[in-house]
Amino acid sequence: MPLPPIVFIVDDEPAVLKGLARLLRAAGLAVETFLSSQDFLEHFLPNTPGCVVLDVAMPGLNGLDLQKALAAKGSAVPIIFLTGHGDIPMSVQAMKRGAADFLTKPVNDDDLLKAVRAAIGTDRKTRQARAEVADIQQRLSTLTPREREVMDHVLSGQLNKQSAAELGIVEKTIKVHRARMMEKMKVHSVAELVRLAERAGIGKK
């Protein structure tokens, strides 16, 4: 039902690129290929599920730079690095920045397939989690400022009476805002509300 995942492959060597694409397509995966980081950045759709297979050494933006660029754009797409002449510090840096995997050329077909499938699975979960948060924030955005304030008081476990005192209004009004807030957030209990807030990172530093 959701969009089919696509594997984006970036490698400046046409022969390697074609070979990788053929391998993955043979495994039933949708593939898009790019000969340069710039080319990829221009055509990459952040909303497409899937993963990226990236040669580390490329003219222009290299793989690590592209990883940074994607992170800067807020993309959490899993990245599998490939390298022919990489060294350990390079692989460690890539992994620290969240790379899904870091394989050496010539890459074992099976290793690559496993890594790609795992990355696609990771991406699916990440997207699902993000979608949930987006949904919660969508609901949050429908709250009036007052309702939002009241929500914070509820989340901190305060009684309506206390909230009323702090906001300088009567308890009755708190009840009205509170009821509307619960309605808009689509929750039926404080417990549910707290969990939503935690998931959406409300109250985090």
Place this chain on the structure above:
Amino acid sequence: MPLPPIVFIVDDEPAVLKGLARLLRAAGLAVETFLSSQDFLEHFLPNTPGCVVLDVAMPGLNGLDLQKALAAKGSAVPIIFLTGHGDIPMSVQAMKRGAADFLTKPVNDDDLLKAVRAAIGTDRKTRQARAEVADIQQRLSTLTPREREVMDHVLSGQLNKQSAAELGIVEKTIKVHRARMMEKMKVHSVAELVRLAERAGIGKK
């Protein structure tokens, strides 16, 4: 106030071991040294804050094996690997398993110090988080089976009436258990209780 962090160094080459120890001690860190994985495993105190600096290539248990062994024991101590002849797959595997860092010999003194300090910081945070969870579970363990059941119902947002029906007892009894549970958990609102439960991973599969 807490225990001072200790850097545990494991390397089968006495000269390297002494050199590393000297470097770290000169930086004001407490150090303990071991010439083998076995020796380390026998003397390592999981409750001591700090980190581990580990040579990858060692006779007997190598660094990766020791990492697994520690993980199997439930230790989350950060591990910094050192290697003279390691390869990329090795470093990637170590990082995937949660290594704090993976440095190549000859190691740059400054790189190592930075890595060690970062690892100690990570460990401090991990320990604090674990201590909080342990504290919560300590309180949990004081609940009677019935109180624990009632807690689950409260966490799922059920009314006392509903819980009573499901447990086949009258609402009055639910109130008693609920009040005692809140008391023992040291929380004053459902919101607080839900957050405690989330932190302690209650309700997670």
Place this chain on the structure above:
DNA sequence: CGCCCTATTGGCCCAAAGTCCAATATCCGT
């Protein structure tokens, strides 16, 4: 200027939760 949204308050009533004091029954271990 009317209309809608937001914020506010009021009253009335009911449901839900919490508090205090007291009592009974079971099971377990000394």
Place this chain on the structure above:
DNA sequence: ACGGATATTGGACTTTGGGCCAATAGGGCG
């Protein structure tokens, strides 16, 4: 068998929270 922990229920009462209907007031907009 006695004492303690656990589970259960009762009554009486207070505090909180929620639902429904209604009303006022200010701001923004066509």
